[in-house]
Amino acid sequence: MNILKKRIKVLIVEDSPVAVLALKRMLATSDEIEVVGTARHGKEGLEMIPRLNPDVICTDLHMPVMDGLEFTKEIMARHPLPTLVVSVSVGESHTQNVFQLLQAGAIDVFPKPQGALIDQTGEFSAELVSKIKVLSGVIPFSKQKRQKAVAAGVFPPALHPAKAVSVSLTKDLRMIVIGASTGGPQALEVILKALPHDFPLPIVCVQHISDGFLESLVEWLAKACKVRVVIVKNNELPMPSTVYFAPDHKHVTFNSEGRFLLTDAPPVDGHRPSVTVTMASLAERYQRGAMAVLLTGMGRDGADGMLSVSRVGGTTIAQDKDSSIVFGMPEQAIRLGAAKYVLDIGAIAKVLVDFANKEKTVSLTKT
Template sequence: MAIRVLLVEDSLVALTILKRIFDSTPDIEIVGTARTGIEALELIPKVHPEVICTDFHMPQMNGLEFISYVMAHHPLPILVVSASVQEEDTHRIFQLLAAGAVDILPKPRVGLDLENILLRQALIDKVRILSGVKVFKKKQSANLNQSNSLKNSRTPALVSARCRPKIVAVGASTGGPLALQEFLTYLPDDFPLPIICVQHISLGFLQSLIDWLSTSCKLPVQIAEAGERPRSGHVYFPAERQHLQINLQGKFTHSLDPPLGGHRPSVTTTFISIAEFYGRKAIGVLLTGMGRDGAEGMKAIAQAGGMTLAQDEATSVVFGMPKEAIALGAAEHVLPIQAIAPTVLELVNNPSPTAGK
């Protein structure tokens, strides 16, 4: 069955090019086109799309308003394809993700071009990925209430760690920015451990992600520097297109080794190095994401005696990476995203009375 796509684009030229790209792809079918968000909203119940591709700047209703309405009334996977989501448009990009867009694809500044093979392939690949994504109605007040209720209660899954943790390692891919925000925003400014995050993200968008997370996270967020030791209460990301590892001296190292499973940085590469240095004193967290990166790394942490937590299917945008870790028996606890940070805090603040330091 072909993937049913609705195109929302006010530029007739761009709309024509997008349609030609998809028309040449046998497993994708354009079931409707709209020049405004209002037109698209009228089409959705008629053409039943599986994926929506939308521009940002449109008359009558901009992309942010359109996405917010869709996610409240007709939740569907949405890809934003726009010249207004370049890497410097940090605030706008993450506004769109927060509203419910699953992914972003910047149009070239000079406009769409049928000859742009890389853009064409990226567009097709993203639509194929989104066709398998589950999305839910956005109910902000419900999410806040759920989060607040978790803050006011003890986490039932765990009350103590087997030993005193020394580091937290987090991996994420599709849907990861919002999951990371949920996780990191919960942590207090005196959180006593370093946190290493590996997020699959398009080239050029890492600093935008860091800047956006910094607006809500109480901890400093930065790119790890080679030769530096992880510091308590700091959040670190790998440099773009580089693996991040901890060497035998406990210092960060960057690597240009080939991608692992198609990824550089790779969650598994980072997790394995953390398992080797920290052993049972590591906490591994695997969040929403497509594929299986991180699963073997999570297994390495589990086999070293560390604690491992995976995001559950119900709250994952794409239940790929966590599912693979669970299948390997590497995830000791499977939790909704809202419960992961409280559980980590419980582990950090309440180690077993017999736990080693």
């Protein structure tokens, strides 16, 4: 007996008819997704949600009557639903507004189809379909839970009581690599904002993000953080108090001198940049002086890389399920036995802050 699989219901909130048509065509490439409605602005979208009961919402940033930011805030207050920001605000001076929607509760970002992108039906459509499928399984945090978490300095919030655990950090620690995908910008904001301006080590972040949004992400975090936040340059020597983001379409590795070496090697685990590639190079170059942190995200990128760090005696930390928006990458590392510590996002931030304060052993929380 064949049982029909329930289709993912999507509501598009977008004032451009051309963009709506393009998005509908792209989503139509999957028989698992159904566009159940379109709205011209946020107010109209809010009125349609109770009637259409969508699983995922795609919203523009700039719209008349009610823009994407206000719309997202209202969604989280009234009907918490997984929300994807689809915006042309790439390369503009106010691109950080896109990430304000993530702060308000949206889960991920995607570039609005325009120009040549409208005609694409291959990788671009596949990426959008993949994001919708991932978001359909996400349970957003309510406005009340979000406000409590932000007030406590821990976002996303843990859902269960925590218990104490001790984490020992070696004096040999020299380099930190953090990997993330879906939900990563929000998690990285929590960690990086907590760091003091004189944080004693370099940090490399490998964040899976749609083309065109990396510079915006770096600008947004740079304005919010005390440490310097930049994009990696080839042959650059990593410096303390600086957070380096892997550039689009390049793997980040370390050469024998500890300088960054960018490569065009094939994707690993479907990604370039790949978290696993950078962590494997980290393990080879820094041995016990390496720390690998794996945050929220879909898939398994980073799991094998974290295992490499664990095998050479480095410190390995995976974000826990309750504070992850998508518990994919951390879960795979945990299953491999690669993660020595499994901590909520606030505790991970505390590990780094306490290390900066020269404490050898710190008391944290763990589910």
